[in-house]
Amino acid sequence: MRPVDEIPVDPARARIYEHGWQSWSPTAWHPATGTSPRPVRPPTQVMSYRPGKPGPEVGFHGEGLLAVDPGDGGPVRVYSGGEDVPSIRAALVDGHVVVSADGPVTMTSNGSATVDPLAAWADDFARAAGMGPIRPAPTAWCSWYHYYTDVTEADILENLDAIHRAALPVDVIQIDDGWQSGIGDWLTLSGRFDSLTELTARIAGTGRRSGIWVAPFLVGARSELAAEHPDWLIGDAGHNWDQDLRGLDLTNPAVTDHLRAVFTGLHEAGFDYFKIDFLYAGALPGPRQSGQTPLEAYATGMRAIREAIGDSYLLGCGAPILPSVGLVDGMRVSADVDPAYAPHDGDLSQPSQAGAALSTVGRAFQHGRFWVNDPDCLIVRPAVERREEWAEVVAGYGGLRSCSDRIADLDAWGLETTRHLLATVPPPLPFA
Structure with a gap:
C-alpha cells in the first residue's frame, strides 16, 4: 500500500465511508475510531468480500471507493480509483486519518451543505461511464x-x-x-x-x-x-x-x-x-x-x-x-x-x-x-x-x-x- 493522504480530524466525530467489493460486502459509514466488518470464516473472504485482498486488522478497507469526513466542519474527501478498482485503506493515527492504496486514486471534495459528497461523486462516475436514463424495474x-x-x-x-x-x-x-x-x-x-x-x-x-x-x-x-x-x-x-x-x-x-x-x-x-x-x-x-x-x-x-x-x-x-x-x-x-x-x-x-x-x-x-x-x-x-x-x-x-x-x-x-x-x-x- 502506498501513501495517498493524511487528514487532521476530530477523532470523536470523524467518520470513514468504506465501500465493499461486491453486493454482499458490508458498506457503510463508521466512526474513525473503529474497525469495519471482516469475514468470520475463511471461505467468506472469497464469496462475500474481495478474494485475495483481506482488510487490515484495524481500520478500514474500501474497494475502489472510500471517503473521510473529518468531523471538524471541513469538506468530506472522496477517494476513488480507476478500472482496476484499487483497494483503499484508512487508519486513525495520532489525530490524523492516514489514507493509502495499492493503485492510483484521485481525491475529490465536491459535496456541499445540500449535496451528499458520495452522490456528487456518483454523478461524475456515471457521466464518465456514459450512463443514460435508468430503466424502471418491474415488481x-x-x-x-x-x-x-x-x-x-x-x-x-x-x-x-x-x-x-x-x-x-x-x-x-x-x-x-x-x-x-x-x-x-x-x-x-x-x-x-x-x-x-x-x-x-x-x-x-x-x-x-x-x-x-x-x-x-x-x-x-x-x-x-x-x-x-x-x-x-x-x-x-x-x-x-x-x-x-x-x-x-x-x-x-x-x-x-x-x-x-x-x-x-x-x-x-x-x-x-x-x-x-x-x-x-x-x-x-x-x-x-x-x-x-x-x-x-x-x-x-x-x-x-x-x-x-x-x-x-x-x-x-x-x-x-x-x-x-x-x-x-x-x-x-x-x-x-x-x-x-x-x-x-x-x-x-x-x-x-x-x-x-x-x-x-x-x-x-x-x-x-x-x-x-x-x-x-x-x-x-x-x-x-x-x-x-x-x-x-x-x-x-x-x-x-x-x-x-x-x-x-x-x-x-x-x-x-x-x-x-x-x-x-x-x-x-x-x-x-
Missing part, C-alpha cells in the same frame, strides 16, 4: 425466502394463483434456485420441474411475466459441466450447496458460446427477467486463456449474457459493484435478507436483516445513477423477526420492489404491507 414475487432450493413447480403455481386472486401488483413471477439440475447445469431441470415453457405460459396467462435465477459464472464440483469441461474452470469460488465451487474462464470462446446457449434457451422458453447471482465468480483472480484481466473477462461474460437476452430486465447480485456499472438494469446492493435479524455467525456479509439494511442505506446514493437499487426481497410473514423494521427499510430505500413470502402465510398486516409497497415503487431517479 416481482420470488420463490427463494420461503422455499429455498426445495421449490417445486407446484409451489410456483400455488403462489401464482394466490397473487392473481388477491390482485397483488406483481409484474414478474421469479423462479429462484432449485429449478436446475445442478450449479452449472442450467440446460437440464431438477426433478421438481417438468417444463419451463409450459410454466411460463401459465404465468403469461395471468398477464404476468416470467423471471428466473441463474448463477452463470459459478460451477459446482458435482455438476456435469465440471466433469465434462474441466478446462473451462478457474479459481477457488468458495463452498456452498455442500460442494466446492469454481469460476468459469470467460475469455474462453467455448464458455461464452455456452453462456449464450443457456440464456438464449431460457429467453426462448419465455423468460424476460433474469436475476444473475454469484457474479463475483466471473472476476476471480488468476490466469485466463487470454491476456484479459479478471475484470475485463467479467465484462466479456456479462456482455455475452446481454447479447442473448436482448432488452430483458437484468438484475445483478453477488456482483463486483463498480465494475458492473453500465452492465445491468438493477443491482443488489446488500447482503441477503433473512427471517432472522442478526447473522448467525456475526458476519454482516451473511444473510440477515441487519446486514441487508446496513449496505442498503450505505449504497442508497447509487440508485437512479448506476441502476435501480435492489435492497433484497420484502419478507413480512409473522415468522420474520422485526418485520416492521425491514418493511421500513424497503419503503425508504427499495428501488426494486420484490416480495418473497408464501402468500398463504401472510396475515392481514403482511398482506396489506406487501400490497402497499408493491404499489408505491419509486421512480428510477436518485433518492437525493
Whole structure:
C-alpha cells in the first residue's frame, strides 16, 4: 500500500465511508475510531468480500471507493480509483486519518451543505461511464425466502394463483434456485420441474411475466459441466450447496458460446427477467486463456449474457459493484435478507436483516445513477423477526420492489404491507 493522504480530524466525530467489493460486502459509514466488518470464516473472504485482498486488522478497507469526513466542519474527501478498482485503506493515527492504496486514486471534495459528497461523486462516475436514463424495474414475487432450493413447480403455481386472486401488483413471477439440475447445469431441470415453457405460459396467462435465477459464472464440483469441461474452470469460488465451487474462464470462446446457449434457451422458453447471482465468480483472480484481466473477462461474460437476452430486465447480485456499472438494469446492493435479524455467525456479509439494511442505506446514493437499487426481497410473514423494521427499510430505500413470502402465510398486516409497497415503487431517479 502506498501513501495517498493524511487528514487532521476530530477523532470523536470523524467518520470513514468504506465501500465493499461486491453486493454482499458490508458498506457503510463508521466512526474513525473503529474497525469495519471482516469475514468470520475463511471461505467468506472469497464469496462475500474481495478474494485475495483481506482488510487490515484495524481500520478500514474500501474497494475502489472510500471517503473521510473529518468531523471538524471541513469538506468530506472522496477517494476513488480507476478500472482496476484499487483497494483503499484508512487508519486513525495520532489525530490524523492516514489514507493509502495499492493503485492510483484521485481525491475529490465536491459535496456541499445540500449535496451528499458520495452522490456528487456518483454523478461524475456515471457521466464518465456514459450512463443514460435508468430503466424502471418491474415488481416481482420470488420463490427463494420461503422455499429455498426445495421449490417445486407446484409451489410456483400455488403462489401464482394466490397473487392473481388477491390482485397483488406483481409484474414478474421469479423462479429462484432449485429449478436446475445442478450449479452449472442450467440446460437440464431438477426433478421438481417438468417444463419451463409450459410454466411460463401459465404465468403469461395471468398477464404476468416470467423471471428466473441463474448463477452463470459459478460451477459446482458435482455438476456435469465440471466433469465434462474441466478446462473451462478457474479459481477457488468458495463452498456452498455442500460442494466446492469454481469460476468459469470467460475469455474462453467455448464458455461464452455456452453462456449464450443457456440464456438464449431460457429467453426462448419465455423468460424476460433474469436475476444473475454469484457474479463475483466471473472476476476471480488468476490466469485466463487470454491476456484479459479478471475484470475485463467479467465484462466479456456479462456482455455475452446481454447479447442473448436482448432488452430483458437484468438484475445483478453477488456482483463486483463498480465494475458492473453500465452492465445491468438493477443491482443488489446488500447482503441477503433473512427471517432472522442478526447473522448467525456475526458476519454482516451473511444473510440477515441487519446486514441487508446496513449496505442498503450505505449504497442508497447509487440508485437512479448506476441502476435501480435492489435492497433484497420484502419478507413480512409473522415468522420474520422485526418485520416492521425491514418493511421500513424497503419503503425508504427499495428501488426494486420484490416480495418473497408464501402468500398463504401472510396475515392481514403482511398482506396489506406487501400490497402497499408493491404499489408505491419509486421512480428510477436518485433518492437525493
